[in-house]
Amino acid sequence: MDKKIVDEAAALQKELTEHSYRYHVLDDPVISDAEYDRMLRRLIQIETQFPQLSVPDSPTKRVGAPPLDAFEQADHSLPMLSLDNAFDDQDVKEFHQRIIKNLSADDITYTIEPKLDGVAVELRYEQGVLTLATTRGDGVTGEVITENVRTIRSVPLRLNPVDGNIPNILEVRGEVIIKRDKFESLNHDRENMGEQVFANPRNAAAGSLRQLDSSITASRPLDIFVYGTGLLEGISFSTQAELLDYLKSAGFPVNDHIKKNISLDAVLAGYRELDALRQTLAYDIDGMVIKVNNIEYQHRLGQKIKSPRWAIAYKFAAVEEITKINDIVVQVGRTGTLTPVALLEPVNIGGVIVSRATLHNEDEIKRKDIRINDSVLVIRSGDVIPKIIKVIKDQRDGSEKNFSMPEVCPVCSKSIEKERIDKSTINRCVNFNCQAQIKERLRHFVSKKAFNIDGLGKKIIEQLVDEQL
C-alpha cells in the first residue's frame, strides 16, 4: 500500500481525535464543524477503501457498529458498589466519627464530588485502548455496551500518556448523562416525530445506552463524567485527588465542581455551596459524594456487602410539596398527540410556583390512579417539568372525579385514534387541519431552531389562525 495513504490516515486519526477532545471535553474547539466533517469524510473514504487502516480507536468508530441481537454479560473485575446515603449534617458527622474510630487516625480529609444522576458505567482500557464498556448491572455482573460507549464523543478511545506512561490495565468508572438542554431538544424532536418522550435526562441516558443498534446511541447527546477506578495494573494512586487529576490528564471529562483534600467542616460548607449552585448546572445532580481522600485509608476501611465504608452520598432534600389537582385538561401537540395536563392549586416548590404538571398519557393516569380533586405529591427535581409522584389517597373525601381521555379532539371535535408505542397508548387527533395542530406547526416553523422568525410569537400565531388568516 502507498505509504502516503497510511500516513494520511494516521494523521487524520490523530488530528480528529485531538479536535474531538477539544470540542467535547475542553469545550474549546479550534476548527469549524465543517472542517471537522470534511476531515472525517476523507478518513471514512480511506478506511472504506483500505479497511486494514481502520484501527479500533479511529474516530470513525464513533458512528455505531452493526446491531446486536442481545447484550452480552460480563463480570466486573472488582464489584461496582453503590453508596449509603446521608440526609443531614448529623449523618455526615457520624460517618466521619466511624472512620476516625475504625482507622484510629484523625488526619482524615475528604474529596467531594457532585453526585451525578445518570447511568453508572465501567470502561476498560488495555494498553491504553478502550476494549470493554459495561453497565453497573447488579454490581457484580453488567451488560456489555462497548459499541454504544464508543459513540460518546467525550469518551477517549485511547488514553493520553501521562508522564510518558500508559497503564497496562485501567478500569475507569463514571456516570453517563445527558445535559438538560440536550434532553429538552431530544424530547422536543421525539414529540415532533410522534415518539414517546423520556421522563427525565437519566431515563433518556439509560434508554440511549440500552440500544442494540449503536447508531441510535450515536444520535443521542450522551456525555460522561468519570470519578473512580476498578482494576488497575501498571498504575496506582495514593489519593482520590491524585486519581482524579490523572483521569483528567489521561483525557477524561472530570467534573469542575470537585473539591479535593478538605476538612469535615469544608465538606459541610461545600454541600451548601453545591446545593445553591445546583440550579445553574447544565446537568442533574441529586447530592454530593464524600470520599476519604487517602486511598490507603480507603483500603483499610474496606466495604460492606454493597457499599464502601469510605464514601457516602449526601443527598439533597427532594423539592416536593403536596397540592391539589383542580382540573385535568388535554393539550393537542404539533403532530396531534393528546397530552393530559394537571392544573394544580398553585404551590411554591423550592422557590418556584408550580401550577401545572404533565400527566404524560392515559396509562400514567390509570397506573397512578389520579383523579380530579386528588391531593398529590409533586416533585420538581432537576428536570424542568414538575411531576406527580403519587396520590395521597387517605386525603380523599369522595369529591374526586375520574378523568377519561376525550372521545374526540378537544379542539377540532374530530375523532381520535389510539396507537400503541413502547407499551403506552397514545391518543392522536388525525385531522391535519385541526386548529391546535396548525398553531403548533406554525410555532415550530418560526421557532429558534427552525426559521427563527423574531417577533412572531404564540399570541400572534393564535390571532392569525383564529382569524383564519
Ligand code: 9MJ
Ligand atoms: C456519582 N454518581 O456522581 C460515585 N458518583 O463512588 C461519584 N458515584 C461513587 N462517585 C463510589 N461522583 C461508588 C459510587
